[in-house]
Amino acid sequence: MVVRTVLFASLLLAACRAQCTTHERRAWRDTSCADRKAYLDAVVALKQHDGSGGIPNYDTFVTVHYQNRLIAHGYDAFLPWHRWYLFKFEKALQAVGPDPCITVPYWDWERDEGMETATTVLETDSFGSSSGTVLRGKDRGCVDEGIANYTGPFSTTVRDNSCLKREFYNYQFAGVFNVMDRILSNTVFGPNAFRLSLEGYPHAIPHNFIGGHMATHHS
Ligand SMILES: [Cu+2]
DSSP, X not given: OHHHHHHHHHHHHHHHHHTOOOOOOOBXXXXXXXXXXXXXXXXXXXXXXXXXXXXXOHHHHHHHHHHTHHHHSSSTXXXXXXXXXXXXXXXXXXXXXXXXXXXXXXXOGGGGTTOGGGOTTSOTTTTOOTTOBOOSSTTTTBBOSGGGOTTTXXXXXXXXXXXXXXXXXXXXOOOHHHHHHHHHTOOSOSSSSHHHHHHHHHHHHHHHHHOGGGGSTTO
8 A cells, every 4th residue: 555655646746747848947037927926936935944844945055055165166066066956946946836847047147238237137026126225224235125025034044144135236247258258268177267267257246246145155
């Protein structure tokens, strides 16, 4: 009976997986309104998840990233470590969110050259805009728009138990060709060539542009 139940469950799971038409990760700007809502709902669900069922919650992911900061950054492990990390994050979103086929979208930020703060990623009703932070008082820097607003589930962070903070810096992004030129000008993988130029410029610029917690290993 136990064997049958397990088999039945795995068949159900396989059928459910088969319904996913794609596992492709897409740029946020290329997703539909329905896709965006499903992703935002999944992130909030993961933030509110109690950690049951062997599924880590959002804050656990933040903690794991911080605890592994020294091996996951600045070394050849950077790419495989983050690939596995995002895979596990995606699986957790699929498990707790409304869409079992959801994939993690990415910020195709080099296409936002010259319109850094006008990006579709930074909109009032999604992740919050570049002007969506508290300007004065004890909550200065707290995000007050979108899913991360400090009156909602992101009222505390694991870094310092404060609200989620941002402090935008006046970076100008490089465009698609500039970014690829920088990366592909390397003829060897590492340690101070291709891998580092990928981790340095294209990875670090958006972190530092947003600032606040995003500019720390608790991002
Ligand atoms: Cu990282």
